[in-house]
Amino acid sequence: MTTRIEHLVTSGQFSLDGGTWDVDNNVWIVGDDHEAIVIDAAHDADAIAEAVGDRRLTAIVCTHAHNDHIDAAPALAERTGATIWLHHDDLPLWKQTHPDREPDAWLVDGQTIEVGGADLRVLHTPGHAPGAVCLYDPGLATVFTGDTLFQGGPGATGRSFSHFPTIIDSIRDRLLTLPPATKVLTGHGDATTIGAEAPHLQEWITRGH
Template sequence: MTARIDHTTTSGTFSLDGGTWDVENNVWVVGDDEQCVVIDAPHDAAPIAELIGERTLLAVLCTHAHDDHVTVAPELADRFAAPVYLHPDDVELWRMTYPEGEFFPLADGQTFPVAGIELEVVHTPGHAPGAVCFRAADLDAVFTGDTLFQGGPGATGRSYSDFDTIVASIRSRLLTLPPATVVHTGHGPDTTIGDEAAGADGWTKPE
């Protein structure tokens, strides 16, 4: 069977630095009819579980530990007997939501086989210290969480984030991918590496 990308959105809130904002998050499920992985687990387990269906869930892969991306990660892990993976540089953010919860560590260059393809971990700090992207070269796709959106870098105005770091990550780790690579983001519409590279000279640090 051929690997495919399934998608849904969930709505909820994001809280950090004493503020709370309403957000809508993308959820990506990569696999075939037999097995899959989930990339980010925000807000509500029900629509994610519906996408998984009767398949074997191999892992819940977190692009970073902001609470809107990991809201139901342990719940899904328990329900489907699957491990949660997160880059260890995000442990402080993780502990804000799950003081006792555990996860398995992600490492740059690590690969996850699923449905005959591989997802490669690409460490892209900046939006969060442990932010990662997952590249699926066989699908001409990369899942960027909140690192890269249509129109440029993710937000860096809150704790644990840095504009210069995120731009360096994007330029060195993402814009070097083939221009036709589809960028599946954590919020909002898809884009491509080529489209974002074309506008990269205009990226400026927010005031």
């Protein structure tokens, strides 16, 4: 059965440190005709469930716990029986949005999430958030980067729980070491590749300071 990646854009709001912004989020569905996982259940559980269809949803994997990436996760889990996965370092952020419901399981650096022929390796990439992770599948030549790496540079580090030198270390050591042809599927905006972003590392460092 062929593994495929499906893309859904949902709209809502991101809130942190007393501010609120309108955002569009990328939701990624990875799997085959029978089972799938969702990467970042953002804003609209009904739309995500409709996109999954009659497949078995085995997991909802959170790249980090900013509210715009997790706000629909409990409702989607309740509807489908899927397990919510998050890195433990992001639990304080998670509790800001869902104080009465913890994730079901903790992501650990180096573990592999298997679904529908995909083997997604968890890469802990702190900086945008303490528990931020990326998911890399060599067979699909794809890495899902959440808000760690975008087309044009690193994710934002100007708010609570974030740190610019840390995100640079994560990108340099964990992402730019991947094959240049690796497709980068992000939490917001357009896709890119490792090869397109790698030459700009020093420029980002200079800009960040």
